[in-house]
Amino acid sequence: MRIAVGVTGASGAIYGYTLIKALSKLGVEVHAVYTDMGRKVLEYECGITTEDIKPHAVVYDNSDLFAALASGSFKTGGMVVVPCSMHTLGALATASGRDLLTRAADVTLKEGRKLVVVPRETPMTAIHLSNMLTLARTGAVVMPAAPGFYHKPETLDELVNCMVGKILDIFDIKHSLYTR
Template structure:
């Protein structure tokens, strides 16, 4: 899992806690700006995240997850800045986050990018198209409202449920359309 400096850290924090609750082994890479935005938006530090995941330095290109021989089920970058998205789309692998993403793409593993930007410009769209053509799932942070959320955490949980569905991870986070309590 990657966290970048785009706004939307609540999505990342909700996902990482949920993966921990579901006993899913999680490796985490957080960019420098990702750390700052997580602290600013959620009041959560890297120290707080240590209980939920194995944390790798974004500078450590020797980390296990930088190699295709290290087996993973997939990768999610949430939120994903346009800077990181552009680097990955253009094959730049100078950080662990972009290198790990490149590995996920070349190994054809599940790769979900949750951009939190609006509006998209043509460069953003072209980069997203390149990644989609390479096998990534582009999932903008656009929660639905048919479950009638009344609190912000319900919006974050909706997006987390969508990510988990794409990774084929069973969960009971929210009631699905057509299901009634």
């Protein structure tokens, strides 16, 4: 299986990083694209760079519209945008495809593949909610970064793993990231 992961500049870079590592550990081929702000937030929040991602994923430059991810003929099992900024959410809702991340997500939808969008913003405006509804109506799964507490997490990693596990569930990927 091959999964694309897009990471934007919204707070919550740990979600994308943890997802990429989990997919890689589970034997999934990961293709990642970070926006410029996504790279900056990864460094600021996690203390790492996309060089640290490369052992776990093929990492693309967001400006490279010639990259494999930009083409529908590059088959994936789907794509996850995590975290998804409201800026990127709006671009996805209008199918702008102006950079690799938004083009890859648009390709994912047009090819009928799973697109999971994990917005990380609060509070949300009616515009944000409308954009989410637009994406949901086109077949995307909108999964706000809202980890559960029913598994009684004791650490930040346990909270993050709950969200990442829920993402893996959408792709029917078996894992043990949280207790059911």
